[in-house]
Amino acid sequence: MSISSKVMGRLTRYRALLTEYFPKDKLHVFSHELATMMGFSASQVRRDLMCLGYFGVPRYGYEVKELIHHINDVLDASKVHHVAVVGAGNLGRALMSFLGSRRATLKIVAAFDDDPQLANRLINGVPCYAMDRAEEIMKHQGITIAILCVPGSAAQRVTDRLVIAGIKGILNFAPVPIRIPVGIALEEIDVTSALERVAFYTTSRTGTPKKRRNSPQE
Amino acid sequence: MSISSKVMGRLTRYRALLTEYFPKDKLHVFSHELATMMGFSASQVRRDLMCLGYFGVPRYGYEVKELIHHINDVLDASKVHHVAVVGAGNLGRALMSFLGSRRATLKIVAAFDDDPQLANRLINGVPCYAMDRAEEIMKHQGITIAILCVPGSAAQRVTDRLVIAGIKGILNFAPVPIRIPVGIALEEIDVTSALERVAFYTTSRTGTPKKRRNSPQE
DNA sequence: TAGATTGTTAATCGATTAACAATC
DNA sequence: TAGATTGTTAATCGATTAACAATC
Secondary structure: OOOOHHHHHHHHHHHHHHHHOOOOOOOEEOHHHHHHHHOOOHHHHHHHHHOOOOOOEOOOEEEHHHHHHHHHHHOOOOOOEEEEEEOOOHHHHHHHHHHHOOOOOEEEEEEEEOOOOOOOEEEOOEEEEEHHHHHHHHHHHOEEEEEEOOOHHHHHHHHHHHHHOOOOEEEEOOOOOOOOOOOOEEEEOOHHHHHHHHHHHHHOOOOOOOEOOOOOOO | OOOOHHHHHHHHHHHHHHHHOOOOOOOEEOHHHHHHHHOOOHHHHHHHHHOOOOOOEOOOEEEHHHHHHHHHHHHOOOOOEEEEEEOOOHHHHHHHHHHHOOOOOEEEEEEEEOOOOOOOEEEOOEEEEEHHHHHHHHHHHOEEEEEEOOOHHHHHHHHHHHHHOOOOEEEEOOOOOOOOOOOOEEEEOOHHHHHHHHHHHHHOOOOOOOOOOOOOOO
16 A cells, blocks of 8 residues: 555654654654644544554554654655756745755755856855756766756746656746656645635635634634 | 635636746637646546636637636636735745746735844845734735745744734745634645655655656657 | 543545537 | 537545544
8 A cells, every 4th residue: 555645745744843843852642732733633643644554552642753763764764865956046046045954865966057147156055057967967966856946938848858867856846837757756836826825715705725723722 | 616725726727827828829728738738637627617607619618818817707816915925034035036026916015024134124125024013014014915934943933923913814834834713824835845755756666646747748 | 440542444525537418 | 410529417536534442
């Protein structure tokens, strides 16, 4: 039974919560505690944790340390990935500094940009290369993942080049969907669309947003 | 029959595609064309468009202009929203410049930050204020939506302040879930989690990523 | 023991896809 | 007309929730 993308995403968030934002002196955690913190139901938390091969104890809950350990195991967290930011504009540079420090196994080792002003410079300590050196540098540095931050008009063209250069996974921030061959992993984050969704539910009184959290005070 | 968040999100993306990345001389579009461009199925496109109250014509497809018009209608696109970026670090500033130009009705009119270095300055042409003036400025400027880009450790505290100040919708980029009272719209974008999802499917040969696109050449 | 929490199954819910008559 | 595409229904699929026996 393979793990769905939804479960995957939640596992990474349980881990982030437990490793970074959880009281260091709490050694155990109940499913309903995780649920409240994440805004999920306790049932869902328990179901997600089923796939870990680690089991909690009734009345004591889950050992935080074990939980983290087993999530790391399932997510194969020890594997190091070399990542390139493609498109070193405002968003690309911000993501470089934001993601650069977050997970040690996801290393941003290069940036690519068409703008000759940016090429051959260090940006946030990361070397930036001209786009047409992508294949060469990717091979040389063992880059398998690209964070795509180019304008929508360039997205498909640049994607096609990355595919030819042998990319294995793409995180797409460009505001258009991109097409890739099967076998390459793709996640798309459409920031504009997300903001529009918020705006829609801010106005309407009828609709229900995807996520609703209970008030902290209740 | 109210529109689900999923359909909502896809409608905004159809609109973006049609208004910005669609050949200007093509006046009609078939459901299967939209499907290919977006990476959805034709069935799904037709089902999504059902809620518009506008109908295509067999063999001619949908009029692009009408489609955009009716999506605007359903999404209430004429309503102007005033937006604040909360946390004017790298990511916040990048989002200001990225989103500032995208949709005229979503106006970024202020930024807030705890850092006194940033307060009382113009950032990308947008005035930045100290966090403790949030309530005052939000009232004065009619700000209803916040884009939250503060560190995870500050996210809940800042959120609580925004709620007190009367925020109506939040787009959360902080890497932790936040809790809010019911009645406030919330979308969360966890960039780290998204990158980890890509990394996971880049390695594994068994799992299936959420989205797969056909190769452009087939 | 009594009570709380677990893992897991079954029930529910919602979203996607397939199918097809209607239509141009 | 013949063939392609539509809107819509029914079928399928997958994800979430509820329920509860087992257990500490």
